[in-house]
Structure formats: structure tokens, C-alpha cells
Amino acid sequence: MTSFDTSPQLNVWRALAALAVVFVMLATTGWTALRHQRETTALQTSRSEWEHGRLAGHRLPDPGSAPARLARFFASLTAPQRTALVRDYPLAVGNMNGAPAELRYRANRVALLQQVRLERTRMHDNRLTSSGQQLAGRRMHRYESMSTDGRQILAFDPEGSGRVAEVFGSLDKAERISVVVPGVDTDLLTFQRTNRKYSAPVGMAQALYSAEREASPSTRTAVIAWADYTSPDGLGIDSATAMRAESGAVRLNALLTALPGSAPVSMFCHSYGSVVCGVAAHSMPDRVADIAVAGSPGMRVENAAQLDTDARVWAMRDADDWIQDVPHLEVGGLGHGEDPMAQEFGARVLSAREAKGHGGYFEPGTDSLRNFAEIGTGAYRSVECAHDDAACTAGLSDTTEAGRA
Numbered sequence: 001m002t003s004f005d006t007s008p009q010l011n012v013w014r015a016l017a018a019l020a021v022v023f024v025m026l027a028t029t030g031w032t033a034l035r036h037q038r039e040t041t042a043l044q045t046s047r048s049e050w051e052h053g054r055l056a057g058h059r060l061p062d063p064g065s066a067p068a069r070l071a072r073f074f075a076s077l078t079a080p081q082r083t084a085l086v087r088d089y090p091l092a093v094g095n096m097n098g099a100p101a102e103l104r105y106r107a108n109r110v111a112l113l114q115q116v117r118l119e120r121t122r123m124h125d126n127r128l129t130s131s132g133q134q135l136a137g138r139r140m141h142r143y144e145s146m147s148t149d150g151r152q153i154l155a156f157d158p159e160g161s162g163r164v165a166e167v168f169g170s171l172d173k174a175e176r177i178s179v180v181v182p183g184v185d186t187d188l189l190t191f192q193r194t195n196r197k198y199s200a201p202v203g204m205a206q207a208l209y210s211a212e213r214e215a216s217p218s219t220r221t222a223v224i225a226w227a228d229y230t231s232p233d234g235l236g237i238d239s240a241t242a243m244r245a246e247s248g249a250v251r252l253n254a255l256l257t258a259l260p261g262s263a264p265v266s267m268f269c270h271s272y273g274s275v276v277c278g279v280a281a282h283s284m285p286d287r288v289a290d291i292a293v294a295g296s297p298g299m300r301v302e303n304a305a306q307l308d309t310d311a312r313v314w315a316m317r318d319a320d321d322w323i324q325d326v327p328h329l330e331v332g333g334l335g336h337g338e339d340p341m342a343q344e345f346g347a348r349v350l351s352a353r354e355a356k357g358h359g360g361y362f363e364p365g366t367d368s369l370r371n372f373a374e375i376g377t378g379a380y381r382s383v384e385c386a387h388d389d390a391a392c393t394a395g396l397s398d399t400t401e402a403g404r405a
Contacts, residue, residue, distance in 0.1 A: 041157070041159040042091055042157075042158060042159065043091045043092070043095060043157045043158075043159060045091075046089050046090065046091035046092040047063050047089075047091075047092045049088070049089060049092070050063050050089045050092040050093075051063065053088065053089065055077075055081060055084070055085065056081070060085075061073050063092055063096055065098070066098070067097045067098030067257060067258035068098065069098065070096060070097070070098025070099060071098045071099075071100070073098075074098070074099055074100055074103065082103055085107075086103065086106050086107045086110055087110065089107075090107045090108070090110035090111040090114065091107070091111045091156070091157070092107075093107035094107035094108035094110075094111050094153070094155065094156055095108075095155050095156065095157065097254050097255065097257070097258030098258055100260075101152070101154065101167065101171045101172060101260065102172075104153075104154055104155075105151075105152045105153060105154070105167075108153040108154070108155070108156040109147050109151075109153065111156055111158075112143045112144075112146050112147035112153065112156060113143075113147050115139070115140075115143045115158050116140055116143045116144055116147065119136045119137070119139045119140035119143065120136075120140050122136035123136045123137050123140065138189060139158075139162075139188065139189065142188055142189060142191075142192075143158075145192070146164070146166075151166065152166060152167040152168070153165070153166055154166060154167050154224065154228075155228040155255075157228075158188070160230070161187035161188065161189075161230070161233075162187050162188030162189075162191075163187075163188075163227060163228045163229060163230065164188055164191050164227050164228060165224055165225060165226045165227060165228040165255070166191075166201075166202060166205065166224070166225045167222060167223070167224050167225075168205050168206060168209040168222065168223045168224075168225070169209055169220070169221055169222035169223060170220070170222055171222045171224075171259065171260055171261075172260050172261065173220050173222075174220050174221055174222035174261065174263045175219055175220045175221070175263050176212075176219055176220075176221045176222075176263055176264055176265075176266065176376060176377055176378060177221070177222050177223075177224070177259060177263050177264070177265045177266070178205075178208055178209075178212065178221065178222070178223045178224070178265070178266045178267075178268060178372075178376040179223075179224045179226050179252075179255075179256070179265060179266070179267050179268065180201060180204045180205045180208060180223065180224065180225050180226060180268045180270070180273075180362075181226055181252065181267065181268065181269040181270065181273035181274075181276055181277055182200075182201045182204065182225075182226075182227055182231070182270055182271070182273050183231060183232075183270050183271025183272035183273045183274075183295075184231050184232045184233070184234060184235065184239050184271060184272045185231065185232075185233065185234060186201060186227045186231040187227070187231070191225070191227050196359060198359075198360070198362040198363045198364070199359035199360070199362075201225040201226070201227045202225050203362065204225060204268075204270070204362040205223045205224065205225035206223075207362045207363070207364055207369055208223050208268065208362060208369065208372055208373060208376060209221065209222075209223040210364075211364070211369050211370065211372065211373035211376075212373045212376045212377050214373070215370070215373040215374055215376075215377050215379060215382075216377035216378075216379060219377045219378070221376060221377060223376070224255075226252065226255065228251055228252075228255065229244070229247065229248030229251050229252065229276065230244060230247065230248070231244060231248070231272060232244050232272055239272055239297075240334050240335065241333055241334060242275060242279055242300055242333070242336070244272070244276075245272070245275040245276045245278070245279045245300070246279055248276040248279075248280075249276055249277075249279040249280035249283070250280075252276060252277070252280045253280050253283050253284060253285075256284055256285050256287075256288060257285055259287075262287060263287070264287055264288075264289040264290075264378065265285075265287050265288045265289065265290075266288075266289060266290040266291075266292065266375050266376045267284075267288060267290060267291045267292065267311075268292050268294070268372055268375075268376075269291065269292065269293045269294070269296070270293075270294050270295055270361060270362075271294075271295045271296070271297065271323065271358065272297065273293075274293035274294070274295075274296035274297070274298075274299055274340070275296075275297065275298065275299060275300060275336050277291055277293065277299065278293075278298070278299025278300045278301060278307060278336070278337075279299075279300055281299070281307040281308065281309045281311070282307060282308035282309060284309060284311065286310065288309070288311045289311055289312065289378075290311055290312045290313075290314060290375050290376075291307070291309065291311045291312070291313050291314070292313075292314035292315070292316070292350075292371075292372060292375055293313075293314070293315050293316075293340050293347075294315075294316050294317065294352065294355075294361040294368060295317055295318070295321050295323045295358045295361060296315060296317070296323070296336075296339075296340045296341075297323055297326050297328070297336045298328050298330070298335065298336025298337040298338060298339065298340070299336065299337060299340055300330070300336055300337050301337055301338070302337055302338045302345075303338065303344065303345050303346050304340075304345055304346040304347050305346060312348065312380075312396075313340075313346070313347045313348065314347060314348045314349075314350055314371075314375065314383075315340035315341050315345070315347035315348070315349055315350065316341075316349065316350040316351065316352040316355075316361070316368055316371065316386065317341050317352060318352045318353075318355035318356065318357055318358070318360065318361070318368070319352075320356065320357045321352075321355070321357055321358045322357070322358055323358055324339075324341075328342070348383075348385070348391065348392045348393070349385065349386045349387065349389065349392055350367075350368070350371045350383060350384065350385060350386055350392070351367040351368070351371065351384040351385060351386045352366065352367055352368040352371075352386070353366065353367040353368075353384075354366040354367060354368075355367070355368045367384050370384065371383050371384055378398060379398050380393070380396040380397065380398055381393065381396055381397065381398050382398075383396075
């Protein structure tokens, strides 16, 4: 009998078999969790109060208005009026694209302190189980940490597992802006870690911000740790589909559209975060100059051209990253398409030496972080490619301007 042990056909059949298991899971779960209806959230309540609120006898603008209109509204206010809006509608203001960044930081600090008090009460609520009280304690400590002076929380939603975004550096003064988009199991409690610090969004962004300042001390940069979407919970059904990515892409592009100034933006998308960036790419504003993916399961396209973006597309993967064993297919909505590392995909392939697996791309001292920093500061001629491949650096020149080389 003919053996197919090393043939491409066997790899395809193995991939299809793996996807078939997911189909069975879908059939038995019925997506009930995704259809679950939630009660009104604190953020929704704050926005509703804003919608019915008034300032100096005038109705407040629709919180869903275009960021430019909201920016003009806030620019027209006096300092006491802004303070009053932060006091009365902290969650609404703290998550409002178009509100000044510094005002959002102030508003989210107020909202976080309110949540500290709420979780402190829940810690002693006898109606909760012991584990529920412990969870309240963990959330309280996280909120306390996030509300300390100096932290710049750009978005905060305590609902469910939570969403958050934090800025390092000055968005208003930045000549280059970087956005870190993390993958699965990202929430308020995993936003920052002590152990495996650089595998969590805060550590990723801090490491990148430091590396960018080291790479180009004269370039003013800002880095956003963007966990303002509901990521998949583990490696289950959600991580095999684009449903979380599609809703995340809408939120991501809303952020990008509302960023102040005109500085070029570089996206750094890790793991499932690269799926989010892939889905968002065609609608990203023109100021997005780079989309760099690390440990990607795919970007929901078969090649970089299908992303429909003028941004440079970069890819990297550590030799020990388990993601390389995930089937790079898309069948019936399951799987995320071609491997961005594949030559036929058409990305610029970078070195990730010393990254040490799936969670190590932002570790200091790695080629991956150095490459991210060079991209983030516009020093494209300094990137380290994975192979001796002219396509990796073709047409590149160093720039700190908004235009692309």
C-alpha cells in the first residue's frame, strides 16, 4: 500500500481532521455563550446618562459622534466644565474617542476608584462564594494599581472580564505611535503580570517603549497597550474563528481614527491579535505605516495584498513557537488562512532570534524586540531579516515622516 507519511496530502487531511473536531464542538455548544444577553453595563449606564445630560443649559453631543466633532466640543469647554463632565460621566468620557487623551486619563482614574470601592464591598458580600470574594479582591488590587498617579489609562470597561488600554509616552507630542495588540486570554487581570512580565500587554508596551527610546533617543514616541477588545478565552472555538476579531477590529479602527495629530502609526500584533489586525487592515487610516505580526495563526487572507492596505506588512516567528504547528487553513469560517511567514504570503520576514517561544517576542535582548523598535521609530534599514532575502528590505529607507518609503 502506498505510504503518505511525508506527503502534503497527509498534512492537509490532518488539518481538516482537526477542523472537523471544531465543527463538532460548534454543533454541540450551539454558540449559546455568544448569544447570551447581558444586563446593562456600567459603561452603558454612563453613556445613557451622558445622552440625557446637559451642560450650561445645552444638550451634550451624541457620544457616538465622529471623533473630530467631539474634539471640537471638548475644545470649546472651560476647564471647570471639563472637570464637571469627568465627575459626572467618568466611564463615558474615559472611553470617548475624540475626547482629549489627558481628559480620558483623568476620567478613567475616577472610574477606577469607583470600581475599587465597589470591589472592596464585594469582598465582604456574604452572598458571594469564597472564590467570588477572592476574585473581587484581585480586581480591587488591579484597579488600585491602574489608578495610581502617572498611569495613563486611555480606555477602561469593568464589564465581564474587562477591557483596557494604556499609553506610555505622550500621544499629543509623539512623532511616532506604536500600538500593541495582544492575543487570547487578555483581560483586566492578565493585562499586567509580575511573572512572565513581557508576555502581558503592559510589559509588552513598556519593553517596546524603552527599546524605541534606546533605538532613537531623538524620536518622540508613544506606545499603546491596547487590550480594549474581548479576546478569545483560551484555545477554544472563539480562537479558531474571526468573531472576536471582527468586533475587535471595529474597536481598533475607532481608536486609530481618533488618535491625535498625524504621526505615523505602527501596529504590533501578537498571536490572535494578528487576526484582529488582519480583519481591521483594510479600514485602517492611511497614517498606519506598518503592520507587524508575531506568532501569527493567520490574518484571514491568503496573501498580504488581500489585506488591502498600503502599510508595510512584517512577520516573524520564533523557531520554538508552537503556533507553527497550527494548520494554516480557512474552512467554513474556521482557521485563519495562509501562514504570514510563508513566502507566497508576501510579508517582509524578520528575525525573532532569542524570543524563546510564543510569549517571548517582547523580551529585552531579542531580535524580535529590536526589530519592533526599529520599525516603531522608522529606522527600516536597521531591521534584521530572518533570511538573506532581498524582498525583506526592498524599497526601504529610514524615515520619521508620515509618508511611506
